[in-house]
Amino acid sequence: MIKQRLIIQKLWFLLLRIAALLNGAALAVIVYFILSRGWRAISWEFLTKAPKDSMTAGGILPCIVGTIALCLVTILVALPIGVASAVYLNEYAAQGKLVRLIRLGINNLAGVPSIVFGLFGLAFFCIVLKMGVSIAAGGLTLGIMTLPVIIGASEEALKSVPNTYREASLAIGATKWQTIRKVVLPVAFPGIITGSILGISRAAGETAPIMYTGAVFFTPELPASILDEVMALPYHIYVLATAGTQIEATRHLQYGTALVLIMLVFGMNLSAIILRAKMRKKLRI
């Protein structure tokens, strides 16, 4: 009887293992295809030149620059607001209706579909604020979208600061603000940065929010001001794969661009994951 139950257990555990394995396999298959077909497209020229011959040859420099520019604006918007929101929620707020409302807002903001952010950015930043299709409008849109991720990460980092630190600081006569500024935030800093990298990496790969707010089909010049329109890596992949003049002939460029985007995003993620693992070890000691 017990033997039979243990056999059932063995079979189920095997199934669970296979399920976990399937995820890894799916990721590996995608990465394999992009890598094996994309690396041939990547050359020095590909990374440092603009596209030419109606985007059937040349490089993707304007897209790389555009994506970085959009990310910078995203950081400038989301990091200060996100960290400050987290500080309020974790350090100041007492549990109550107001906090519950704020959290409800954050949770729902996190659930808003990316294309709806795009619609909002188009209607508000591009049209009402007259920014047009620009780095500023796209970055602001991405910034609002990234906000919940950064708030979540920062809160987690603030929570991991032991209460004894705060009490020690308050006990020697520091005010709450001094305690936060000089004790809590410095200790939480690495955690906040790790979470923010994860948030920004997500913004870097997003297409829908910038389609009509920041990114354009083609622009030969690199952006000179924050009100210029840009090309962006994710949008470039979409354009080449669905609307280019020669979709089949530019396949290698599409794979190459996808590979660059993945390397950018995974690079950020891996550094964040490694940084976090190191921090956890430190905390344990």
Add this chain to the structure above:
Amino acid sequence: MKRQVIDKGVHSGFLVIALFSITALFWIVVFLFIEGIPILDHVSIKDFIFGKYWYPTDEPADFGIFSLILGSICVTLLSGIMAIPLGIMTAVYLAEIAPPRVAEIVKPIVELMASMPSVVIGFFGMVVVAPFIQQVFDIPVGLNMFNASLMLAFMAIPTICSISEDAIFSVPTALKEASFALGATHFETIVKVIIPASLSGICTAVILGLSRAIGETMVVLMAAGGAAMIPGSIFDPVRPLPASIAAEMAEAPFGGEHYHALFAIGIVLFIFTFMFNLIADYISYKFRQVGEASL
């Protein structure tokens, strides 16, 4: 004295910033409605939602989004059928069975899955999966509901898995030990004690995963085929709500009927995800763990 004044000022400053998220959410809703409601001058709510014909550029235009809504729902359900069991099983594996060393490798893999840009997944569905399923199932086009659902499942799994894992992990050890003490095997404990005890968290995970799938744009834009028709089988092309907005916004003249109709689709989409999130929020708040007791 001065220090206290600064302290009070800083406190209110942080409060104001913390209100930013909910303010942003509020303005998103306001703008969706400002730009979306004018479509009701041309079509009634009933015809908009239940109208079967979506020909926004014809003269006169037809603005019925029923096939788009159905497309979204079908794609999401089908991806749920694939992602929910796989996500939860992976979560159980990670939280209960995996040796710590293995878990340390699998968890970053799940995180990398979550960080994979959606446009890359859509691209993969288009150029690799589409020809593949076209061959295997012997169908005329590979860009269809099945393809998009498969890709969406890949995107929903990380959400379902990581939130479920947290829930399973936070089940008090005492419950587990009590079950062992009664002679239950590890597997019986998982099925009869651990999963019921973490059910609210798992439900939240599933709802948030589906919410992510229904709102996802690039995948359904690139891999779903894009035909605004009521699907007859899982190998029919569909045109979910986000795909419509993304594909048509470029050609919709600013301030025209089509433009307003696309914002109205945005409202419908927003209501879907908002409901999902409210339910998830309600479940996790109502059944939140208090001390040792849950359920």
